[in-house]
Amino acid sequence: GQSLEQPSEVTAVEGAIVQINCTYQTSGFYGLSWYQQHDGGAPTFLSYNALDGLEETGRFSSFLSRSDSYGYLLLQELQMKDSASYFCAGPSGGSYIPTFGRGTSLIVHP
Amino acid sequence: DTGVSQDPRHKITKRGQNVTFRCDPISEHNRLYWYRQTLGQGPEFLTYFQNEAQLEKSRLLSNRFSAERPKGSFSTLEIQRTEQGDSAMYLCASSRDGQTDTEAFFGQGTRLTVV
Numbered sequence: 001g002q003s004l005e006q007p008s009e010v011t012a013v014e015g016a017i018v019q020i021n022c023t024y025q026t027s028g029f030y031g032l033s034w035y036q037q038h039d040g041g042a043p044t045f046l047s048y049n050a051l052d053g054l055e056e057t058g059r060f061s062s063f064l065s066r067s068d069s070y071g072y073l074l075l076q077e078l079q080m081k082d083s084a085s086y087f088c089a090g091p092s093g094g095s096y097i098p099t100f101g102r103g104t105s106l107i108v109h110p
Numbered sequence: 111d112t113g114v115s116q117d118p119r120h121k122i123t124k125r126g127q128n129v130t131f132r133c134d135p136i137s138e139h140n141r142l143y144w145y146r147q148t149l150g151q152g153p154e155f156l157t158y159f160q161n162e163a164q165l166e167k168s169r170l171l172s173n174r175f176s177a178e179r180p181k182g183s184f185s186t187l188e189i190q191r192t193e194q195g196d197s198a199m200y201l202c203a204s205s206r207d208g209q210t211d212t213e214a215f216f217g218q219g220t221r222l223t224v225v
Contacts, residue, residue: 041215042217043214043216045213093166097143097158097166098203100145101152103151
């Protein structure tokens with residue numbers, strides 16, 4: 001099985017940089033994904049790291065360290081619309097089913 | 111492709127009634143998942159289909175829950191004898207058949223309220 005831990009809430013101001021951490025425990029590791037979910041909306045895929053290092057996609061970057069069982073999502077130049085919940089997720093078990101953390105609520109203030 | 115669609119978007123039912131939800135995945139996706147999400151929590155895995163075969167089912171899923179994907183396309187999730195604790199958002203997701211690729215595409219969900 002797999003369990004993923006992330007902070008419940010993070011606050012920041014517009015234009016700032018924020019980092020959302022995720023630590024995991026798993027019997028088999030296949031990579032770490034990040035999803036964004038606005039209130040009332042569906043989770044949407046942001047990024048996936050299979051190997052150590054940083055993956056950059058526009059204002060969002062995701063980092064993975066397999067030796068530390070740790071990853072993070074980095075959001076730069078924060079905008080009000082970035083206020084949402086962010087979930088780290090990893091494929092679990094022999095069928096590689098996405099398993100989600102409890103989510104981090106990001107609140108962006110003006 | 112219009113993405114993953116779910117129907118209905120909202121369902122209010124009385125305790126003890128049966129409900130059925132439908133999910134239409136992205137057409138070329140052969141992996142289909144059902145999740146349940148409650149306020150302040152992440153999506154909780156319920157069951158998984160590879161084409162028409164139901165390959166995984168959460169141990170948390172009681173025998174009141176059943177899911178089908180008869181032709182490997184759309185899927186249905188039925189809850190029998192609903193209880194108030196079943197109130198939640200039920201999410202369907204689909205993905206390609208990559209071994210570790212977890213880019214799952216989610217529908218907008220069906221919000222179930224049991225009164």
